[in-house]
Amino acid sequence: MSTTTSHTPPESEGRPEDAPEPGGRPGRPIQNEATTEIPVHLLFRDRLGPVTVSLKPAVVARRQDTGEQPLPRRRAPVRRRPLPEVDPELAERPARVLPGAAGVLAGACGITGCLATSWWAGLLPSGAVEALRLPASVGAGFGPAQWAAYAGAGALGWCGFGGLARGRTGGAWVLGLFGRYRGTVRRTGLLWVNPLMRRRRVDVRLRHWRSEAMAAADPDGMALRVVVLVVWRVRDTARALLGVEDHEAYLTECVEAALARVPVEPAGGTRGGATAAGGALTRLVAEETAPVGLEVFSVRPVRVEYAPEVAAVMHRRRIAALDARQRASMLGSVVDSVEDTVTRLTVRGLVELDDYERKALVRDLTVAFCSGRGEPS
Known part of the structure; x- marks a missing residue:
């Protein structure tokens, strides 16, 4: 028994690739992805033999004259180079006395x-x-x-x-x-x-150092002046004195470099404030000063203020934001009071109101409550 198949041209010729087919089948939904066409005669073979699946990643190239672009490759994460190590033989050891x-x-x-x-x-x-x-x-x-x-x-x-x-x-x-x-x-x-x-x-005692005003930035990139308090001590005397020219100056430079990388939020912020910034600063400075024999316990901002060139603008902005929050809070409380008043009046049957009277009552109560809350105490 033999079957004869006639080859008819596909109906999809001459039709855009993204147009839906007559049977309701949607067209190709992805326009910017590279695809590979499979011949139809491979889907209906007389003999089904074993199928071999290759585990190697397939290379999919863009089709010519279709305007499709290849998939973008993911960039490998940039790894920060480790700090240079001090001479490993330079480590503190007791002297003979x-x-x-x-x-x-x-x-x-x-x-x-x-x-x-x-x-x-x-x-x-x-x-x-x-x-x-x-x-x-x-x-x-x-x-x-x-x-x-x-x-x-x-x-x-x-x-x-x-x-x-x-x-x-x-x-x-x-x-x-x-x-x-x-x-x-x-x-x-x-x-x-x-x-x-x-x-x-x-000196190997626990020491604290209060810095001068250093340049920093807030999470929005505005210039700040920050004073930090650093609690530290010399852990390895050999590396502190012989591994670096001046370990106190090195500590100062590390604190300035950390402030340039960690955003510091002024007091009253909502992103963690000085506590979160202090934790990040402590980790960075402790990591960078450990190779030279210094042990840093905490780096805490004790005074954060905007730079003189932006201080006036940021002060006005903070006052405006505070006023907007206060107005929103007052409006919310007024709306709740009006709703509670109207609900009690209607539920208890004290008044019978239609839509027009209800709107007028809500308007009058809102004006009265806003006027009462706006008066200075």
Whole structure:
């Protein structure tokens, strides 16, 4: 049994692509998407074999002479470059120091050695010899042995007394020898430190800094002047003093950069105000100052005001907005009062009103209530 099919031209030729077909079938609804036509003879095959589905993304190109545009490609999100890392070997570590008693003992030994060398050379006065109850000096005079004894005793005394240092609570010493970091001293009391090391004192207490008026912007882009209060401390003394030239100036620059990126809303706003801005500022500044050994606890705007060039305009705008809100609130309360009054009068049967009388009563009550609320108290 065979069937004969005759090929007739499709009725859709000569008709616009977006026009509906005669059977009520709508035309192609999407005009700007690239499509691929499927031949009709592939839909009605005699043998249905296994169908292979490719998991590779299909490439759909625009059809020529149709005016269709290819699908726009999504751009990859822009990732912010990480902050440069400080030398990983530059990290705080405790320095080797001795108790202050060792320095005092070494200094006393040096002074004693100098006195003994002077007695040996016969340079001590007779009164000092008698007071110290020393035997009579042989008076050997200065020679190489006496000079060597003087040098050794003097060096011992200088190292003993010259290395004494006092550690204070809330402070630390950063030690360096010939340009190399040798450790940090956080101990308190009398200590002995190698006198050849360079000592740099740093304050590690909790500190607060109140800035001057800095430039900022509100969520609408209007210029502001903001004063912030920063609570911070030095967490890593080595990175704070050696990883950056001036860690306090670096903190100031980070706060200014954060204010340029975070919008700050003046007092009385409805978008979170200074609390939301303070949280965002704290996160940004803490992230940028962590590599240099600073720990930022909070960055809070304490005074927010518009810049002088826009202050007058924004003041008038805020007054107008406040007046509009007050008028809207008053109008809403008046409408509620009028509705309640008319409803009670009609429900309780005190008055019988038609449409015209009801409108007149509503008008009179509205005027009366508005006049009463508009009078100064």
